[in-house]
Each structure stands twice: as C-alpha cells, then as structure tokens.
Amino acid sequence: MNIKPETLICALSHQFKTAVISANYQSKSLQGGTVGNVYLITGSAETIDSKKIPYRIVLKIQKKWERYGDPNSWRREYDLYSSDLGSTFSDNFRWPKCYHAEINAEEDEFQLWLEYIDGVTGLDLTGDMYELAAFELGRFQGRLYAEQPSVLQSLTNLSHADLMKNTYLHYRSWPVVYDYIRSDDCELPQQVRQMLIDIDKHADEILERIETFPLVLCHRDFWVTNLIYTDGKIVLIDWDTCGWGYLGEDIASLIADEADIDHMVEYYQRCVPAYYKGFSEYADLSPIADHCVYELILLMFGYRLVEWYLHTEDDSEKTMHVHTLQKIYEMKTSPVQS
Incomplete structure (x- = not known):
C-alpha cells in the first residue's frame, strides 16, 4: 500500500511529541474487508534532533457504507475522535489514542492513525x-x-x-x-x-x-x-x-x-x-x-x-x-x- 510520507510524519510527530523529519515503513494487514481496512505500520522514525526511534502505529481506512437503521455509522469513529469524547475515559478504560485523523469527503473515506495496543x-x-x-x-x-x-x-x-x-x-x-x-x-x-x-x-x-x-x-x-x-x-x-x-x-x-x-x-x-x-x-x-x-x-x-x-x-x-x-x-x- 502507498502511504503519504507527510501524513505518516505528522502522525508520528504527534505520537512522539517531537518533530519527526523522516520515516521508513512496512505495512501488515490486521483486518480488512470491502469497506474498511486496518494495518499495522512499523518502521524507524528520525526526529529533528537526529534520534532514530522504532515505532508501531495502526492505520484504519474506512470507506462509506450503510448499516441497517444507522446510515451514518461508517464515519462515526472519525466524528467521535474529532470530538472531546476522549476526555471522558479513565486510565483503566479507554480507546486507543488517535495521532492523526483526516476525511476525504469527495471519496467518502477517512483515515485514523491510532495507538497500537499490545495485549x-x-x-x-x-x-x-x-x-x-x-x-x-x-x-x-x-x-x-x-x-x-x-x-x-x-x-x-x-x-x-x-x-x-x-x-x-x-x-x-x-x-x-x-x-x-x-x-x-x-x-x-x-x-x-x-x-x-x-x-x-x-x-x-x-x-x-x-x-x-x-x-x-x-x-x-x-x-x-x-x-x-x-x-x-x-x-x-x-x-x-x-x-x-x-x-x-x-x-x-x-x-x-x-x-x-x-x-x-x-x-x-x-x-x-x-x-x-x-x-x-x-x-x-x-x-x-x-x-x-x-x-x-x-x-x-x-x-x-x-x-x-x-x-x-x-x-x-x-x-x-x-x-x-x-x-x-x-x-x-x-x-x-x-
């Protein structure tokens, strides 16, 4: 799959809370279907102070589809991550952190760059x-x-x-x-x-x-x-x-x-x-x-x-x-x- 370097760098900069200037990557499909795909993206990121940091981040790509009785569910996760709902969670019960979210209205598709949870x-x-x-x-x-x-x-x-x-x-x-x-x-x-x-x-x-x-x-x-x-x-x-x-x-x-x-x-x-x-x-x-x-x-x-x-x-x-x-x-x- 092709990933825009600037989008990856933006997400990793938020993940590490420092400016990332470059990153290589490999992708592995975690789950996928006709309307959505989830990938584990791994690689090494270089920060502005020349540090190289290994990383793992999850990319979720969701296309428009219609669930019975709930037509806007396809974009709900993007909308929720764009809201302040994250402030209601506790350390013991939460969702993965989102480092970058973007939606393409013309293609009816969004991307979420999320924290990888190992458990x-x-x-x-x-x-x-x-x-x-x-x-x-x-x-x-x-x-x-x-x-x-x-x-x-x-x-x-x-x-x-x-x-x-x-x-x-x-x-x-x-x-x-x-x-x-x-x-x-x-x-x-x-x-x-x-x-x-x-x-x-x-x-x-x-x-x-x-x-x-x-x-x-x-x-x-x-x-x-x-x-x-x-x-x-x-x-x-x-x-x-x-x-x-x-x-x-x-x-x-x-x-x-x-x-x-x-x-x-x-x-x-x-x-x-x-x-x-x-x-x-x-x-x-x-x-x-x-x-x-x-x-x-x-x-x-x-x-x-x-x-x-x-x-x-x-x-x-x-x-x-x-x-x-x-x-x-x-x-x-x-x-x-x-």
Whole structure:
C-alpha cells in the first residue's frame, strides 16, 4: 500500500511529541474487508534532533457504507475522535489514542492513525479479564450517566436508543427466521425453539420494561475481538456503532456475541454483577429489580444466531450456533452471583 510520507510524519510527530523529519515503513494487514481496512505500520522514525526511534502505529481506512437503521455509522469513529469524547475515559478504560485523523469527503473515506495496543484479546481473554471489562464498562457508563458531561450533548452522530429494539423487530418480521423456528422442518432442539417463541410472545412487555432503564452511552459492539486487556486495563476499539442504549446492552454483547461458548454461563454469572457493581459506584440501581440481561441476549442474538445457522454450509459452524443457543437456554436457570 502507498502511504503519504507527510501524513505518516505528522502522525508520528504527534505520537512522539517531537518533530519527526523522516520515516521508513512496512505495512501488515490486521483486518480488512470491502469497506474498511486496518494495518499495522512499523518502521524507524528520525526526529529533528537526529534520534532514530522504532515505532508501531495502526492505520484504519474506512470507506462509506450503510448499516441497517444507522446510515451514518461508517464515519462515526472519525466524528467521535474529532470530538472531546476522549476526555471522558479513565486510565483503566479507554480507546486507543488517535495521532492523526483526516476525511476525504469527495471519496467518502477517512483515515485514523491510532495507538497500537499490545495485549490479550478475543478468545484468549480469561474469565477474570471478562469480569474486569464488565466492571470497568459499568463504571464508565455509570459515571457519564451521573455526571452528564457537556461533551455528551455535543455528539451529533450517535446511533439511536431504539436501534436494538428496531433490529429485533426487523428480525421478528422476517419470515426466513420467524417461520423457520415454527416449522416442521426446523432442526433446532425443541427447548431452543420454544425459548425463541416465548421471547416473541413477551417481547413487547420486556421492551417496555427495558425502556425504563437508564439510557447510557453504549459501545454497541462490545465483544471479545474489540476488547484488549493490557497491564490490568481495558482498551476498547471499533466505535462505529456507538450510541445511546439501555443499561445492559453491552453486557449482553460481551456474553453472547461470538464469545467463549464453553464458559458462557459462567461469564453470565460473573459479568452481570460486576457490571452493576461498577455502575452502582455512581448511580443508584436499587429500583431495578430485574436486570433483563438474559432477555437482552435473546432479543439481540436469538434470531441472529438462527440466521447464521441457516446461512452457513459448514457443519461445525452450524453446531457452534446451536451450542450457543443451548447455552443461552441454560442461562435462564443459572443464578447470577451477588
């Protein structure tokens, strides 16, 4: 890939807080797709006082695309990094520092030059790391909810509070998944089918109850590959779905979104109380008798897992999706630790 030398030098000057006059580089793809690519850029930088410093920096290039119900999400991360949201984080829970951001309106594309975080992520996260992430998320959301810093009112490009609800209703109205679990051809276990049918029956009243919960700033993609544990702290990447949501949405993602299936029930039991403990440091949650995380998991991931099950030809993936649904079923009768 081709990188403009002046852009690289600008980003590295901000990273090292000194003037960089030249730099060589190599690039390695970290992840990529049709609308966005992330690269690790490494090399050696020369400063104005002739020092040579090895560096690592992440380049994220995002092109315009449209997410269902959230058309401006493609540029949200650029907008958030251009705001003062970074001032709301703590040392224990934050996003990567941004050293340079630029947007090309003509090409509908932006670049972010970000801090490289070296740590544990994905399915390598341990139960203690899950629990810490839940606790720190609760503290972050609780503090913003209680303090209402002015920066929250200045954020214009956030996903809407009803995104979760509308996404569920969209799935529920889709015959491919709705009719399948009710059909004679359905090969899912009976208890799983009944679990999904039951949540549909009670969804309206459950959603009404959830909508009485505190409205908090949600990451909305709070799953293991976006979490990095480093030196006892949590760094959170990929903020393009960030927006207003209800208490517990992000914890539902942490537990159920392509997570560690064998430990899902254990992490449900551990992470829910850790999350509420963190939130309660700043806000009183005593009026909430039922946290609804189990229901949120079903509303957010029940039909999505059925969709994934139906649209893969890989038998091992089918088995994984069924296993995930079965673990969600087990959560219903699994007490959350106090």
